[in-house]
Amino acid sequence: MKAKLPLSLAILVSLLCFVNSISLANTSETSQQHTISGFIYEKGSRETLIGATIYVTELRTGTSSNNYGFYSLTLPAGNIELVFRYVGFHPVIMQINLSDDYQLDIELTPSTVEIPGVEVTAEHVERISQSIQMSRIDLPVTQVQSIPALLGEKDLFKVIQLLPGVQSGQEGSSGFYVRGGGPDQNLIILDDAIVYNASHLFGFFSIFNGDAIKNVQLYKGGFPARFGGRLSSVLDISMKDGSKEKIQGEAGIGIVSSRLTLEGPIIKDKASFLVSGRRTYIDALIMPFMPRDERGGYYFYDLNAKLHYDHDRKNKFYASGYFGRDKFYFRFNDGRNFREEGGLYWQNATTTLRWNHLFNNRLFANTSLIYSDYTLRIYAEEKHDGDRYSLSYTSGINDIGIKYDLSWHPTPNHLVRAGMQSIYHRFTPSAFVLRDDYFGENIREVQSINTIESGFYIEDEIRLGDIAKINTGFRLSHFVHKNKHYVKPEPRLSILLFLKPDLSWKASYASMNQYVHLLSTTGIGLPTDLWVPSTKNIEPQSTWQIASGFSKDFIDRALELSVEGYYKKSSNTIGYREGASFLLIDDPSEAENFSWEDNITSGQAWSYGAEFFLQKKTGRLNGWLGYTLSWTQLQFDEVNNGQKYWARYDRRHDFSIVAIYELRPHITLSGTWVYSTGNALSLPVGEYSRVSHNPWGQSTYYHNNAFNTENTPFSVTPWSYINDYSSKNAFRAGAYHRLDIGIQTKKQVEIFGAPVERTIEFSVYNLYNRKNPFFYFVEWHYDRRQLKQMSLFPIIPSISLNFKF
């Protein structure tokens, strides 16, 4: 009932605002107006800039460039001043006499390139108090590159974990939890393609190579209607298009991996390419120290590639792709008649083909064809005297999708978006293949499930003078599995009230549904986690979230502050039943009897809290300070006797401070400090004998003190004890805190006659060597047991070398 009230309100306001906006748009059409539109590029590379602002000084209004760098403003005829701004770039101010429709492409110069008389100040940053989108954080990629990282590996996800409302999982893990939601509730999109497993090395590193990334936006709430399919967050990542002006690149050598990026024009100012690769080399380094008959190792690599072609002003084409793989392997050969090998690998592949089309100066369209694949495979093979035994287990998800988005800019104060997306999912929750020549077994059990997920949306953003901004949206999602159809309406609403020119109040409501689910046993993003769909037995997960808060710009100090409170209620959240795991099938020949649906239980989740975020994106000293106060509880009928319990990653307090300081033009110091309440864990507090019902009463087992269960309905398993965990997740792990520091020095050098910017970075992870809890275990200590805490990373120094050419 509580959920229905905001839902009904949102639908009502959506309809009213949409009707209102259409009438306003029609009224505007009647006056003398012209449209100015174009693309905003980075000078030097002609890379389009996402989210650059265009401000009309006289009208005190403006817009921002979309994900393809396109903007459109329809304004009254006359003299106007336009200011084009982007974080970390010099602004461009232009005086225009608008007497006709006008096409204006703008190139902005990075602030690293000095322009006499022009200074990058706070005025040049988009004001948070003016943006209707709440609960969104734009992460400058330059900041990601400057923050100290574990083993020197720059990791987008590790930086995201430092933001308020976002929590890390285990120590070192790149999985993240947004406002109490699980890692599978994050929609991670790379150039429109969904990434299903964004982790390397069991979650210690994310798959995103910072050198190939142009833009990162994280939505924690107030989701625009164009996004759907996940409950907790949207992480929208755009790859660089590649420089259209000159060949350039970047290379890096680190302790864990090395990487190389090359980009440049194929046809100058018309077509470009980008290729970026990364690979670890631990396996290659240890290979010489391993015996010749026994080989094993681990590696991961990833490869990003993109092609961009500007056919003409109205049509642009993009083809982008990602492929990455992690692999553990071993091989043994006794040199005579026995050979064995085995391993585990998981891989992601995404491909996106996009076509941008301008129907006219006000109407922009994008069409995307999307392919995404995630596969996990565990395999083992033995050959002995001609007999062969081989076993493989595979699971994964494979998507083919189409997406169509339209954006229409009828007036500077009005933007309408509409579109659709449809994805054909092919799930393989488990596939067993067993061949055993000795016992003559040949088993092939493959479960595959085909589903279609679709969404249609309309979004209307309107500014009501100096009073308010309203973004109303409606998304209709649809999912079909066999004959079972789910159709779910998802109203969205965001409101901004201007209290002062630099202070605003915001509120939002969003309803979301999730039709694909990740079954996770540990919640740390292991590759063994299974993606499964909603079925007639498993309903879609759904949530509604309300958020409200204040945003304030401190213009003189280039600071922006947001304080938000949120409440989120989720239903039909799913998880493994207690005791269930992906290893449930001991015997592959029984695979036909196994159904993953039988191992699932569904429940509810509540999450609420407050977030404080003070950010400085520019200046010699920049960074942020974030604090989250939050509560997250779960309830499953089959877990914890149906009682509510704290989620594993419920954190009462989560604090982070990130500082990047430019000591000299070529020396940058950086540091981060994080503090968070410990995880909620289940820890045994007692134990008792394992007693079950024996209806025959004829057990002949005797216990160690001669308890004879003969002629009783009890069966007591000798020397087998049940742990009493009290309540689920009743134990609170120790608090987590850590300080990392780093120093980067840049120098222009010449290598083989070519000018190269060389960066040496030295960083220290966990500077004061805090022993943070990774997991707990109970160990026998003579005649008693001792609780032990295992920590993972002590103080770890690292050095890396980067070249930019």
Next chain:
Amino acid sequence: MKRLHIIPYRIRQIKAQVIIWTPFLAGLFLFTACIELVTDIDFPDQEPKVVVHSFISPADTAAMVLLTWSKPISKPGNDGIQFIEDASVQINDLNGNMAQLLYDPVRKLYIVSTSEFQIFAGQQYELHVNVAGQPLINASAYVPFANQSLTFQRLDTLPSAGLDRVVVEYSFTDKPGERENFYAPKAYRQIVVYDSENDTTKLHQIKMFTTYGENYISNNGKEGNTFQLRAETYIYNDPFEPDGGQEVQNPINILLLTTDEHYYRYHRALENYYPDDFFAEPVHIYSNIDGGLGVFAGYNQYRAGHRIKIRFTCYP
């Protein structure tokens, strides 16, 4: 030409840097590797709890309650089962009938015969346990009606690698009612066991493994369904079996238990209890004991038997 001079110079420069940095980094990593990462932590405060186990049925000749103490995990030693011998245990139905269960020091449990307190299908029962120094412990259970729709579908012996197997396939049909139904089908192979103390033989039931279907079934979402099951056991040629080469008629018994939800949830949790599986969620064993641990549950049963001719083979 100039470039040719630059390359050796660069190589020398890199070499110099490697010479400077390598000992420094090696030292740092050695320091890191020496850091102890495991630390001792105190257990949270723990007290023993009362553990109650009781399964009541109209099919039984008595209602029995097993009372034991749980052991705090931090307590030294292993004392085995700690029985509670001085508790006050009462059982009652909702019609005003009540009985006190008395401690049987031989069987080490509390007992009341069904001649003194009868258990009926379709009734709710309450259990009250009072242990000195502990809060009053309460629990309730429901005794369902039996389901008699059991059907044998196949009874066979199958050759297998090393040992032959007995296979039984059977089914039953759910009878939907107001309550959710729970089942625990069990198949047994009856064998003859030699009792050396009394120099006699007696019958013993070997539980067969369920190889198709589930050990504990709920009819939730499957109301009125027919459930198919298969159970198997190996034929061992142990000393109490006939000699190899003989053929005997061996009874196979099926028990179809209808249970209450407490029975189902407790045993399903036990079935999923693999404390050593790193990948599995820790299992919290279900309990309906208010103020303690364990389970108080009701069940009913229907039994059907068949015989199969088994040929015992001598294996080396």
